[in-house]
Amino acid sequence: MLQVTSVIRIPESELPERFIRSPGPGGQNVNKVETAVQLSFDVARSPSLPEDVRRRLLRLGGRRVDGDGVLTIEAHRFRTRERNREDARERLAELIRQAAHRPxxxxxxRPTRGSKERRLAAKKQRGRVKQMRSRRPSDD
Known part of the structure; x- marks a missing residue:
């Protein structure tokens, strides 16, 4: 059970994980050990999320959300599978917390009268500056 907020809890069954080879330099185990984690969460069909949080999460997920509404988080910051797994879950929880915050x-x-007057005065002054640039001195 992933406890996100006091109200939102996500059961383990909704968080399938895949372990893949981690990109970048790695040393002896680089081509043998699958330490990176791909954590998937079906935002569109999850019964654990309120509707308003679901909409905000789909928007916040950006390119990590596919066409079916599945959010995929990849974690490969650490060398061990366990730390990457924790990292992916924490990143998902933080994203859901952001979506749970109602803007x-x-x-x-309306703009005040003073701000309108200041704006117009600044525009007139700027116009005068530009007009002065275009004037050529007369040849006397």
Missing amino acids: KPRIAT
Whole structure:
């Protein structure tokens, strides 16, 4: 059971893992030991997630989410399989925590009169500067 928040818990059955060979330099075991982890999580069909969290997680996942709504996290930062496994689970939990955070709705406001006046004054000043550049001195 992966405890994400006090409300969201994901059972082990929803987190299939695959072990693959880790990319990069490795030493003696580089072509023999499969230490990297591919952790998959079916976001679209998971009963463990509330609907609003599911939508935000699909958006947050970006290119890690395939067309079927399966989020895949690859972890190969460490040399051991166990540390990579923990790393992948922690990264998934952190992503779900971010998705669980409901963004504060933006309240539309209008610009103040003073800010409008300052903006227009700055535009006029900028126009004057550009106009001064284009004027050529007369040949007297």
